[in-house]
Amino acid sequence: MCELCEKAKANPGYNGLISGMLEEDKARLAFSKAMAEELSLIKRSVYSSMNWPVKLRYPMFEARTAYAVPNNYFQNITLDDERMGNSFSHGAMRSIFFAGERLVVLSKATNFKDAQEYFTSFLLLHLEKNEYALKMGAGEIHINAQVEKPMTNLVTGRTEKKKIAFNFTHMPVEGRIVSKEQASSSARFKGVYEKYGSVQKKSASMDIEGYAITVPHFSPHPYMLQLRKEFGFETNKEFQLHVADYFKAHL
Numbered sequence: 001m002c003e004l005c006e007k008a009k010a011n012p013g014y015n016g017l018i019s020g021m022l023e024e025d026k027a028r029l030a031f032s033k034a035m036a037e038e039l040s041l042i043k044r045s046v047y048s049s050m051n052w053p054v055k056l057r058y059p060m061f062e063a064r065t066a067y068a069v070p071n072n073y074f075q076n077i078t079l080d081d082e083r084m085g086n087s088f089s090h091g092a093m094r095s096i097f098f099a100g101e102r103l104v105v106l107s108k109a110t111n112f113k114d115a116q117e118y119f120t121s122f123l124l125l126h127l128e129k130n131e132y133a134l135k136m137g138a139g140e141i142h143i144n145a146q147v148e149k150p151m152t153n154l155v156t157g158r159t160e161k162k163k164i165a166f167n168f169t170h171m172p173v174e175g176r177i178v179s180k181e182q183a184s185s186s187a188r189f190k191g192v193y194e195k196y197g198s199v200q201k202k203s204a205s206m207d208i209e210g211y212a213i214t215v216p217h218f219s220p221h222p223y224m225l226q227l228r229k230e231f232g233f234e235t236n237k238e239f240q241l242h243v244a245d246y247f248k249a250h251l
Contacts, residue, residue, distance in 0.1 A: 002249035005098075007231050008059045014230075015057055017223040024091065024117075026053055028110060029154055032118040036155050041120070045079065047151040047162055048124040050104075059231075060095035060106070060221040061243060063168040067183065067212050068219075075216060077107055077123070077166040084121045085109035091117055095221055096143065096168060098250045103127045103134075103143070105166070122154065125164055134251070139172035141218065141247050170243065171215035177237060183212035209236045218243050 001009075008014055029046070036042040048054075063075040065086075074086040074094035084107060086094070091110040096103065107123040132145040144167040151162045183206065206212045208222055220228075220243065225236050233239040 002246065004059045004231065004246050004249070008224075009057045011227065011230055013227050014223060017226070018056055021223075022053060022056065025108070025122075028091065028117045028119055029122070031116045032122075033155050035113065035118045042118070043153070043155045045082075045084070045121040046119050046154045047079070047122070047160075048154055049149050049151050050124050050126050052124065052152065052154060054124065056099075056106075058097040058099055058104070059224060059246060060093075060097045061218040061246065062093060062095050062221055063166075063170075064094075064213070064217055064219050066215050066217075068206075074107075075166070075168050077105070077164065079121070079123065080163050081165075084123065093221065096218070099126070101129050103132050103145075105164075123164070125149070125151075134247070136244075136247065136251065139174075139244065141170035141244060143168045168218070169216045170218040170247075173213050173215065173217055173240060173243075176214045176217075177211050177240065178214060179211055180206045183214075209240070211237065213240070218247075 032042055032046060065072050065075055068088070070088040072086060073088035073092075076086060077084050077094065087109065089110050092108055094105075094107045096105050098104070103126070105123065105125040105127070107121065108119060109121045110117045111120050112118070127145055127147065131147050132143060135142045146165040148161055148163045150159050152158075153160055209219070209225065213219070220239050224231060225239060228234070228236060228239045231239065233242065
């Protein structure tokens with residue numbers, strides 16, 4: 001077990017946050033089953049390859065796009081060739097982490113009605129070593145998979161074979177971390193991402209860390225950043241600069 005995994009497992013604050021999140025997910029799933037009668041799409045987008053509910057005590061890293069603007073926040077993953085939602089919202093995540101030699105992907109997208117949240121998509125996927133590829137070099141990390149696995153439909157309870165594919169990338173972030181003000185005033189930020197809304201709306205997604213990253217990257221989950229000093233880092237930026245160490249430790 002790597003040092004970061006040991007700290008996550010032993011940290012009551014972090015485990016409390018994750019446990020609270022999973023309790024919220026139980027409530028979201030219950031409402032999702034009710035909402036599936038109105039939105040049939042939900043019946044085709046809520047799956048797990050692991051026994052649910054599950055107990056998780058692992059460090060989690062989110063696969064985010066360059067700049068991670070609200071309407072294009074997470075790197076892509078497909079379920080039966082359909083791209084799952086990658087927008088930022090309360091309760092949303094697209095995290096990867098290691099559970100022993102298994103790679104786990106936890107992806108969620110949410111919406112709400114009548115002050116209750118439901119899943120527009122949910123994927124809890126475990127992959128054995130022979131089901132994914134991980135490559136590192138020159139500061140880059142590439143994790144990709146294209147698999148077909150039996151998954152439990154958490155709405156209907158049925159087991160179905162589903163195809164999942166993703167190609168997550170972490171580029172070197174040294175020198176690629178900029179302040180909100182720098183990002184909001186840059187020509188690239190204003191031009192390339194104009195289709196995603198106003199600059200003011202886009203910069204709002206940077207409030208979590210206080211900065212933007214101009215390349216695709218893996219970011220410590222916000223729960224980890226809240227407890228960064230207990231994980232051994234003085235600042236969010238320092239934690240971000242050492243993300244690659246976690247993946248090196250699991251090679």
